[in-house]
Amino acid sequence: MKKFMDAKKPKNIFIDGPITAVFIAESIQKHSTKTNIGAHSIFLGQVRNDFIEGKTVAAIEYTAYEEMVLEQMHKIREAIFEKYDLTCMHVYHSLGIVAAGEISLFVFTSSQHRKPAIDACEEVVERIKKELPVWGREIFDDSTFQWKKNS
């Protein structure tokens, strides 16, 4: 645990626009040097083309209370490392416009064995949805919009 405690400054998690497949692939590749890892768990949130009252969601525009997000995410990170035996964990969330079919959330946990990686990944995703002050504005194909409600 101690080795993570010296992470004094909350890590930035924001990416402007969509999270690309290349970014995700490179992120996986970087872990090949950490040979004590035996399992990765990855969650990717993709913008869905919901059909609402005759209109289709074309994109979501994300805004956030950025400073609060980083503080809360730092707390989540510490709690997760306390609870699960993880080697590392990475979280990225989009800001700005992400089109339907593109990735807006990337959660990546790694461990020696699969169970902690999978369980930690799931818990982080749930906590992100519930606790981080981020808002999505659904933009429809006719350019109208509505504020998204998480299910």
Add this chain to the structure above:
Amino acid sequence: MMKQINVLTFGAIREITGNKNLVIEAVDTTETLVKILEEKYPMLKTVQYAIAVNKEVIQHPVVLNDHADVALLPPFSGG
């Protein structure tokens, strides 16, 4: 010197306040602040939001210090 409270608005709430943050003077608690804001923007009474003081969500009214950041947070929809 009067206390100055910074009110930060987000999401649907930000549209109610005309796309801006606010500075409210001479308020001592979140309770009074909400009253003032609801008088100024009656639409606030019709929407759901949580309140964060200096980036921590509060469950009960609290006393505000000078230059406190009070954020009005509509339901989160990230991810």
